[in-house]
Amino acid sequence: MSSSETAPGRGTAVVIGGGLAGVVAAWALRGSAERIVVVERDRYPDEPTFRAGVPQGRHAHLVLEAGHRALEEMMPGIKQELSAAGAHRIAVSGDLKWLSSAGWMADYPARLSFLSCTRPVLDKLILDRVRTEPSIEFLEGTDVVGLLGSARTVTGVRVRERGSERDPERGSERGSEHNEEQSSGRGEVRDIPAELVVDASGRSTSVPKWLAELGCRPVPEERVDAGVAYSSRLFHRPPGVDLGYQAIYLQTKAPDKPRMGVLLPVEGDRWIVSLAGMRGAEPEPGEEGFTKHLAQLRDPGLRDALRDAEPAGGVRGFLPGPGVRRHYERGGPEGLVVVGDAASTFNPVYGQGVTVSLFCAQALRRTALRYGGIGHATARDAQREIAAVSKNAWMMSCAEDVRFAATTGGPSGALIRIQHRFLDRVLAGATRDPEVTAAFHEVLSLVAPPSLFFRPSVLAAVLRS
Template identity: 60%
Template sequence: MTSQGRAVEDRGTAVVIGGGIAGCLAAWALRGTARRIVLVERDRYPDGPEFRSGVPQARHGHLLLEAGHRVLEELMPGTREELLAAGATRVPTGDALDWVTAAGRLAACPSDLAFISCTRTVLDHLVLGRVRAEPSIEILEGTEAVGLLGGRHAVTGVRVRARGSADAEVRDLPARLVVDATGRGTRAERWLGELGAPAVPTEQVDAGVAYASRFYRRPAGHPGRPLALYVQTRAPEHGRFAVVLPVEDDRWLLSVGGMRGFEPTLQGEEFEQQLGLLRDPALAAALDGAVPVGPARGFLPGPGVWRHYERSAPAGFLALGDASCTFNPVYGQGLTVAALGARALRDAVRRHGDLGPAAVRACRQEVAAATRTPWTMAAAEDVRFPATTGGPSGALVRVQHRFLDRVLARATTDGQVAGAFQRVAAMVEPPTALFRPSVLGPVLFGG
């Protein structure tokens, strides 16, 4: 086949690198527009909802915020009910979530918000099941990407080989669109540099966060009301946080962590003893009598990095999920932003009717827009801790801190303000919702 003929044939091909939740949602989003979708995953998937090495953070607490669940339900209708049938728990945030913010415990409030609590493996397995059943998606398991095809102005495919052998044959997968969904370990910046593309502008903030998690068996006789409790940090003197969530099989998942200088321990009894170092004793009390299931496991997520591909990237290339922006996982934003990115991809390619440069540019802009608010909120909170490196500074950040402090203080006694804050935190509404008169009045002038 001539090179011209191959180019025509590949105009409808999309290759997605990375078969985690961001990659699976990206592949799903391309249905109906791409004639051929190839999902490249370096692991071999387990048969059921089990942990795998390619997702080391899966053993720790995860939240798909309300906005994320709404998008997932839009992309894959029926997922809420399927998660509940698989053992997940619906936790209404207004009264069932015990949330201790930097200012104290949020007041109870009437709310339509809830999150579905389960292990990451259950969520991933559900999404993967949908993708596996889609005829237009071809999954290459046990296959790793080793580079990109193309030049400084356009990416035209991916170079892959069987994982596990440096001597394995490298083959080319030509494509009109390449989506990087390889997560925090992305090598796309290096690969683009090898093609001669300019360096992508980045922002970085590193609070030195580390965390450890352990499963517990719910004790017999515990009330049926779901246990969901979140104790946040308070800068600068309290850099420790913890969350306990209900998961399938009558278990709780406890994740404890800290910013730089407040790192958790994994050692035996010390793991439970460090709960006494939290700002609030409620979590330690709630776990009294619960039986540990397995050892505690740690994870170092590394810095938060926002790669601004919307400013500089060759045609034919797109990054989604953690490959585009990694957040401090304390704030639970990553999965929701990945889902928003997949929806942006679906909308862009459908609106333009193809996988061409105009659709890719539009998608990059929409991904950046979906990223901007959660990144700004997370980075501004991270810099409260003196050991944080990078991140924003200046008078505007100090004003933001003072305003949020007043919001949280009022939210400990005012259910309406607490509800408004929860909607912003769940990414259902923008931060400007806190400036509505019904919220701003009590925040500025309330007792």
């Protein structure tokens, strides 16, 4: 059935990008669109494995508590499926040993937790659920090469099949280079008209460039760049080892030594270890650089945990690029919704990206159900809600990024200095007062807004610190 024959606002929705943000956005639109087309440049593997289209996939990932709640609401039973696939439940206190800039977090009976697994397992289970919906179809091995429409309204996409030639290893750590290198296309270009286009193409999105080609003015954006770089490796967990905790997170203490490290248990009786450094303290390449960075962390706990662990793969590096927040709610064209990293790209060290992508899908579903379809009113309200649900995460990550002297962009001035001093008091309180620690975990897990710190009992404990 063509879109012209369907009920108003219930025609075709096209989702650009079939990563996690794209597939949950497609799932959110079920029942609101007659046809949902997900255009994905890769071809999905049959089994959970790392793929070129997710360059950050080889590194440690978190779905925060708020993200798990959102995912379970959208896909009931998915947490049980993740556990069955080998994901480990990690309580944020007790199971997780967390060294903040102020010291070790105080232990308490934590209500919050997260499930730890590799990104391919998470992606595969979500994809399998989305594939059960008959109104959603996938165009794999296909590039979007442009948008249809005008400066005022997006009316579809232009696509081209890539062909079967690809190397899953080449480009897996190169992000946008992979896109440009292999999108020169081999197939015929064709158009897909749509009532709604969702950009879920991630950090390397080309939508701003395509909108400029349609005559659209650039949307307002904010940028902050701490120059973060990653180095990660999988390890076999030594038989019978008991660390006294399941995961460890070591943060930096001083802005002039911005080095971090995390160890998380994942399926297959393995650990994934990710090391990170801001500009000026980036991990050097390869195994030698990984070992050197590990030795430079401010606590030996992570290094000691790996003393008898055998590597389960090579060292992988990743350069995420700057954090960018694009304000499509202020000036985007009709018929377009932008979600996930294409809308707000965060510094990955704070673990917010996946959870915010799930928030975006929830916002899209709420508005589509409210309007009973995918018309322009749905797109406008969805974009406003997406901006709202990602605001706190953006503010928190930017505020932390600008602590580092080599960071470019981001907020500055007296207000941000006051925020830093207050958060330093919160972190100090979290090392000794379980009520402050619990509040800090709720805010960082995106379960509660930062205003939680001003609840009288929490504020009193913070001020005592």
